[in-house]
Amino acid sequence: MVCAALLLFAGSTVAAEKQVSPNGIAIYPDYMSWKVVAPSYREDKGHIRIITGNEVAVAALRAGRKPLPDGSVLAKVAWKTEKHPNFPVATVPGAFAQVEFMVKDAKKYKDTGGWGFARFVGNDLKPYGKDASFVGECFGCHIPVAGNDYLFTKIVKTP
Amino acid sequence: MVCAALLLFAGSTVAAEKQVSPNGIAIYPDYMSWKVVAPSYREDKGHIRIITGNEVAVAALRAGRKPLPDGSVLAKVAWKTEKHPNFPVATVPGAFAQVEFMVKDAKKYKDTGGWGFARFVGNDLKPYGKDASFVGECFGCHIPVAGNDYLFTKIVKTP
Numbered sequence: 292m293v294c295a296a297l298l299l300f301a302g303s304t305v306a307a308e309k310q311v312s313p314n315g316i317a318i319y320p321d322y323m324s325w326k327v328v329a330p331s332y333r334e335d336k337g338h339i340r341i342i343t344g345n346e347v348a349v350a351a352l353r354a355g356r357k358p359l360p361d362g363s364v365l366a367k368v369a370w371k372t373e374k375h376p377n378f379p380v381a382t383v384p385g386a387f388a389q390v391e392f393m394v395k396d397a398k399k400y401k402d403t404g405g406w407g408f409a410r411f412v413g414n415d416l417k418p419y420g421k422d423a424s425f426v427g428e429c430f431g432c433h434i435p436v437a438g439n440d441y442l443f444t445k446i447v448k449t450p
Numbered sequence: 451m452v453c454a455a456l457l458l459f460a461g462s463t464v465a466a467e468k469q470v471s472p473n474g475i476a477i478y479p480d481y482m483s484w485k486v487v488a489p490s491y492r493e494d495k496g497h498i499r500i501i502t503g504n505e506v507a508v509a510a511l512r513a514g515r516k517p518l519p520d521g522s523v524l525a526k527v528a529w530k531t532e533k534h535p536n537f538p539v540a541t542v543p544g545a546f547a548q549v550e551f552m553v554k555d556a557k558k559y560k561d562t563g564g565w566g567f568a569r570f571v572g573n574d575l576k577p578y579g580k581d582a583s584f585v586g587e588c589f590g591c592h593i594p595v596a597g598n599d600y601l602f603t604k605i606v607k608t609p
Contacts, residue, residue, distance in 0.1 A: 323486065323608055330489035330500045332531075335539040341489045341500060341606075370606060372491075377594045377602065382491040384606045414609045435536045443536065447500075447529060447543045449482055450573045 310416045312409035314423040316394055318416060319345075322366035328352060329447045332382065338369040339384050342444045348395075352446040358405060359440055363395040367444070387414060393442070403430040404441040469575045471568035473582040475553055477575060478504075481525035487511060488606045491541065497528040498543050501603045507554075511605040517564060518599055522554040526603070546573060552601070562589040563600040 310318045325343035332339050344352060348363035369391075370384030389412045397405040408429035410419035419425060433441040469477045484502035491498050503511060507522035528550075529543030548571045556564040567588035569578035578584060592600040 323606075326483055327486055327500055327502065329543055330491075330498050331534075331543075332489075332491045332498060332541040333539060334541065339489050339491060341486050343486065368606075368608065375490075375602060380492060380494040381602065382493065383604075384488055384490075387606075387608055390608070416609055443534060443540065445542075447482075447527075447546075449527065449546055449549070450575055 310411050310418055312411070312418045313420045314407060314409065314426055316392060316407050316409035318390070318409070318411055319364060319366065319392060322368065322390060322392075325349070325366065327447070328365065329444050331444070332372075333369075336369075337372050338388055339372050339382060340367055340369045342367045349446070357440045358397070359395050359442075361396050365393045365442070365444070367391045389413065389419075390416070404433065404437065406430075406433075406441055469570050469577055471570070471577045472579045473566060473568065473585055475551060475566050475568035477549070477568070477570050478523060478525065478551060481527065481549060481551075484508070484525065486606070487524065488603050490603070491531075492528075495528075496531050497547055498531050498541060499526055499528045501526045508605070516599045517556070518554050520555050524552045524601070524603070526550045526552075548572065548578075549575070563592065563596065565589075565592075565600055
């Protein structure tokens with residue numbers, strides 16, 4: 292039982308580490324160990340999501356610093372939604388859908404608001420995009436939130 | 451700016467540390483630094499949630515160990531939902547609603563499945579329940595998921 296779990300975990304990490312987006316951004320395999328920035332629910336896609344951030348990103352967001360400093364990385368992780376079998380008013384995560392990253396480097400990614408984008412889809416974490424031009428699609432969608440450092444997500448508040 | 455953020459943070463921590471549930475469970479002030487177990491969305495209440503867990507709980511959940519060992523603590527954090535102002539198909543967290551804890555101690559809480567329950571409501575984190583009998587309400591709702599160690603939440607899977 293423990294061995295099976297370890298093998299599964301090892302296999303997952305190897306799969307994740309292999310993947311690189313066409314613009315050169317490799318998957319960050321520890322994104323599920325980062326702190327929470329926020330949850331979200333996309334009713335149009337039937338996705339439920341969490342956004343996590345590395346230490347640099349979360350520290351800046353908690354302090355209200357914007358734009359985020361170089362080295363900030365955010366992950367948006369999406370699962371297909373399901374109704375909870377014992378409690379159908381609750382919508383909960385089912386199968387993994389994708390994980391997306393935004394990586395801050397003001398110089399390297401100056402043409403896209405200082406952010407590098409990457410998306411890895413499905414259980415094989417297939418990198419999104421035929422070539423590096425796919426980022427035009429990502430960035431285009433984020434232009435309406437330029438005033439929030441191109442981020443749709445705001446960090447949750449707790450008392 | 452930095453000073454204001456620090457004062458706000460200090461104030462929050464003090465407020466959180468003061469609160470104790472009628473059954474003696476004190477708030478765990480670091481629950482937003484714990485790892486993610488899952489997001490969820492309650493359409494009936496208009497709440498969006500994240501469930502986090504301390505190291506003991508997350509290690510057990512990731513390994514598929516059930517029942518969870520003593521020392522496991524889970525936090526369910528709820529915010530009122532809002533439509534994203536720039537992107538209304540996305541439902542996102544607004545005002546903080548409440549945080550709930552489940553604390554595993556098989557002996558201490560043997561009458562309620564080995565779990566102690568606590569809820570802290572609103573921005574003043576008011577402990578829920580007039581006296582310790584409030585846990586009957588919590589436990590009653592969790593009986594249908596006795597087969598999952600009384601947990602509605604399952605940990606999310608990622609490849």
